Amino acid sequence: MRLLEHHAAVVEGQVSAIAHQANQAHIQTALQVSPTLDPQQEVERRVAFLYRQLVSTGQKSLVLGISGGVDSTVAGRLAQLAVEKARQEGVEAHFYAMRLPYDTQQDEEDAHQALAFIQPDNVLTVNIQAASDALLASLEAGGLGFTDAHQRDFVLGNIKARQRMVAQYAVAGANAGLVVGTDQAAEALMGFFTKYGDGACDIAPLTGLTKAQVRQLGAVLGAPEALVEKQPTADLETLKPQPADEEALGFSYADIDAFLTGEQISEGARATIIQTYQRSAHKRQLPITP
Numbered sequence: 001m002r003l004l005e006h007h008a009a010v011v012e013g014q015v016s017a018i019a020h021q022a023n024q025a026h027i028q029t030a031l032q033v034s035p036t037l038d039p040q041q042e043v044e045r046r047v048a049f050l051y052r053q054l055v056s057t058g059q060k061s062l063v064l065g066i067s068g069g070v071d072s073t074v075a076g077r078l079a080q081l082a083v084e085k086a087r088q089e090g091v092e093a094h095f096y097a098m099r100l101p102y103d104t105q106q107d108e109e110d111a112h113q114a115l116a117f118i119q120p121d122n123v124l125t126v127n128i129q130a131a132s133d134a135l136l137a138s139l140e141a142g143g144l145g146f147t148d149a150h151q152r153d154f155v156l157g158n159i160k161a162r163q164r165m166v167a168q169y170a171v172a173g174a175n176a177g178l179v180v181g182t183d184q185a186a187e188a189l190m191g192f193f194t195k196y197g198d199g200a201c202d203i204a205p206l207t208g209l210t211k212a213q214v215r216q217l218g219a220v221l222g223a224p225e226a227l228v229e230k231q232p233t234a235d236l237e238t239l240k241p242q243p244a245d246e247e248a249l250g251f252s253y254a255d256i257d258a259f260l261t262g263e264q265i266s267e268g269a270r271a272t273i274i275q276t277y278q279r280s281a282h283k284r285q286l287p288i289t290p
């Protein structure tokens with residue numbers, strides 16, 4: 001009897017491993033991941049994409065927040081190259097890079113390095129602290145309470161991400177601009193972004209790229225090595241500045257990328273990643289309707 005139960009458990013494990021494998025392949029397709037790519041060709045393809053969309057939408061500019069992280073360094077340079085290409089073709093186009101610190105950020109120097117590399121047409125610096133704090137204070141005055149200081153700080157973190165979205169859309173509104181997003185496949189997979197915050201954009205040139213591929217594009221673009229290899233951080237919480245995304249996610253980007261490119265990872269990790277993907281489906285879709 002014990003032996004039969006054991007066999008049943010083994011078969012069940014095998015069936016769920018096969019189901020997870022199928023899901024892994026399905027997710028890879030849904031997130032538009034190419035396990036192998038030529039980084040130089042990808043740069044050209046994505047610059048051409050941004051340029052074509054500027055022309056076809058009739059908009060005149062691109063707008064993007066530059067944090068000092070690798071994603072916005074790469075997307076920012078692609079945006080600048082796209083508007084330069086447009087101008088070469090006789091199309092009026094400009095790139096507005098935005099510094100959006102909450103007060104002073106610890107890695108400000110990296111953001112300056114990123115701007116020096118991107119060479120954007122325009123830089124606007126907007127400190128989002130006053131607006132973020134004012135909204136939180138008004139919410140509290142209006143009766144909102146928090147379970148503890150950590151929850152309050154987490155909620156403020158998402159307010160910061162959405163405040164950056166508001167600022168970028170204001171600049172886009174004044175300059176016939178498309179707001180550029182930096183969502184890539186690793187963040188999309190894990191739903192690791194603020195819904196309608198950094199997740200909100202008009203155009204997403206890094207779609208489908210693993211984190212390693214974003215770094216490869218950065219390298220062929222000639223970005224400073226320190227930025228290409230930099231530890232990713234959402235840096236939203238005031239009580240804990242600059243935490244590594246990997247700590248918050250509970251997974252390394254190497255594992256997340258391995259999942260995306262169809263490589264073998266432990267069955268436990270694969271099951272948890274699939275569960276995280278399914279739970280965050282609402283962030284990749286339009287609102288629920290009746």
Ligand SMILES: Nc1ncnc2c1ncn2[C@@H]1O[C@H](COP(=O)(O)OP(=O)(O)OC[C@H]2O[C@@H]([n+]3cccc(C(=O)O)c3)[C@H](O)[C@@H]2O)[C@@H](O)[C@H]1O
Nearest residue numbers: 158161187191192193194195198233234236245248282288
């Ligand atoms: N099944 C469902 N169907 C429809 N809506 C659903 C839902 N489950 C939750 N929701 C709703 O979703 C909302 C919560 O989503 P959201 O506000 O995004 O909040 P949440 O996912 O809790 O927090 C955002 C997470 O993304 C991380 N993040 C943010 C920004 C940048 C980066 C980065 O990598 O740089 C990372 C941040 O550290 C945090 O862990 C709530 O309103 C909730 O009710």
Ligand SMILES: Nc1ncnc2c1ncn2[C@@H]1O[C@H](COP(=O)(O)OP(=O)(O)OP(=O)(O)O)[C@@H](O)[C@H]1O
Nearest residue numbers: 065066067069070071072100101182198232233234
């Ligand atoms: N301090 C900031 N100033 C300007 N833009 C910001 C700032 N923080 C976040 N953003 C915007 O929000 C996006 C999402 O942040 P995220 O941390 O995922 O990307 P990143 O900082 O560019 O790269 P990494 O994920 O490697 O840290 C950024 O790409 C950027 O456009």
Ligand SMILES: [Mg+2]
Nearest residue numbers: 067069233234
């Ligand atoms: Mg970051």
